[in-house]
Amino acid sequence: MEEFIQDSEVQYGTTTIKYKVHFSTRKTLGIEVHPDQTIKVVAPNGASLKRIAEKVENKAPWIQKQVRKFKKIEKLEPAKEYVSGENVFYLGRQYRLKVIKGAQSVKLIGKYLKLTTPDKEDKRLSSDLINKWYSDHAQIKLNERFEKYNYILKQEKIKFNKLQIKSINKRWGSCTKLGTITLNPELIKVPVNCIDYVIIHEICHLKYLNHSPKFFRLLEKYIPNWRSVQEKLNMF
Ligand SMILES: [Zn+2]
Incomplete structure (x- = not known):
């Protein structure tokens, strides 16, 4: 069955919450916050947009909490490219990744997290070395x-x-x-x-x-x- 989708938004304090309403045959209204921080509202066919907006507004604190959670995870995700200059975090402080060719090691030196690897192109190895370092310290x-x-x-x-x-x-x-x-x-x-x-x-x-x-x-x-x-x- 084809779904009818409607873009909508509601103002909550100083933030505008944008969401997509998916009308469906379900009987109750459901709100989903996705990892890409989009908000999907599934509503029964025929539900009024005004009622839906009210429901979204009521759930705004919860929605914001979920969005924050996903943002947070995005930010803390380890450096993806494992190249010099990427930001990494340790105990709340931001460090720069420095990737050097040599025998395997990871060390925190000054403002840098220094990753030494025999193959700078091997992202999998770099990821393993960094994650092992984090996990040991954790x-x-x-x-x-x-x-x-x-x-x-x-x-x-x-x-x-x-x-x-x-x-x-x-x-x-x-x-x-x-x-x-x-x-x-x-x-x-x-x-x-x-x-x-x-x-x-x-x-x-x-x-x-x-x-x-x-x-x-x-x-x-x-x-x-x-x-x-x-x-x-x-x-x-
Ligand atoms: Zn608790």
Whole structure:
């Protein structure tokens, strides 16, 4: 069946949210934010554009959050070409990639992340070397930061199982009912106080597995300025 598509937009604060409405036989309205940051609204045939705009406006905070998330991921994606001059991030600071021919190594020197590779054209090898460097540093640094906040577990009598550093899609951290905290190794690219915020956030979730007022009270106890730190994290 052919779909009828209509371009539309709604003003929310200072931002204009542009979206495409796809009319279909479905009964309810659905909003999707795609990784390329386009917004698709699937609406029942015959739904009025005004009603749709109202719904989009109501969901604007959520939409903006999703868009930010995708922007963030785009920005943090590792350098794609692996050539000198590309930007890379480490602990919130921006470095320039410098690619040199020689025996394999990756080193942070001054303002540069120096990648030495036997074959500068082998992008796959360059990617592997850089990712290995990030992953090694993530293992060390994230464990070290976690150690620093271990005391909260004892102090709040929180049941804890283990910490794992493992890639998770589009999230900085997560935890389970059984007391396992997972941190995204991508965190190695953001400032240390943002790493600390994610760690404390997940520790607090082990006590309250939700975003209830109790959860935020506990969070605030250990990181009173969490809002500004979260804002900073949102920029990555
Ligand atoms: Zn949370």
